[in-house]
Amino acid sequence: MTDKKIKFSELDERIVEILKKDGRATNQRIASKLDISTSLVASRIRRMEQNGLMRLVTVADFSAFDYNVLLPVGVDGKGRPANEVADDIATLDEVASVQLVTGKHDIEILVTLPNLAAMGDFMLNKLSNIDGVLSLDPAFAVDIIKYEFDVAPV
Incomplete structure (x- = not known):
């Protein structure tokens, strides 16, 4: 642009x-x-x-693809710039969104998983093994009250 x-x-x-x-x-x-x-x-x-003003995308319901666990995770990094750690996290298939944030954590991510068993594998074998990840603060989404993809009003 x-x-x-x-x-x-x-x-x-x-x-x-x-x-x-x-x-x-x-x-x-x-x-x-x-x-x-x-x-x-x-x-x-x-x-x-x-001109980057619009993207046409298809949005599917999480559960339609057997993603039954929605996991917001706060991530703190050390030893590498947060944006580099975030870029590496963004390559993981299970990660739906990655944000650099201010506040309690350096990075916040939203993870979609098929079940709780997959959560352990993801947290221990994938996410925590990324260079620069110091700590993880997961929370369970127990219910989705609102999820809209069209984030910007026109």
């Missing part, structure tokens, strides 16, 4: 709102709802993707 600040137009916002409600909406359906051409919808979506 260039240094030039690119913003959403009103049309872009309307397209994104439709896609947030129905990520499978075709360009033709969006064009019909907005009373514009299909090619205009396609070009606006392409422009937003190319």
Whole structure:
């Protein structure tokens, strides 16, 4: 992306709102709802993707893929910069998100696992073996009250 600040137009916002409600909406359906051409919808979506303003992704329910344990983990590091440790953690398949944070820990991660037995293996044999990981502070998510992927309002 260039240094030039690119913003959403009103049309872009309307397209994104439709896609947030129905990520499978075709360009033709969006064009019909907005009373514009299909090619205009396609070009606006392409422009937003190319400029890093939007990504189209598929989000699945955790349990649909046998991920029955959701584990937030606070991670403290030592001996390496936190961003390097976080980069290594991000390569693990079980890790859904990694954040550098202020507060009690250096890094916070969200881990998805099929069962409690997998948690021990993950914590002891994968996560704790990453160079620079000093301590781990896991917590169990006992219920998911809200999980929305569209993190930024348009």
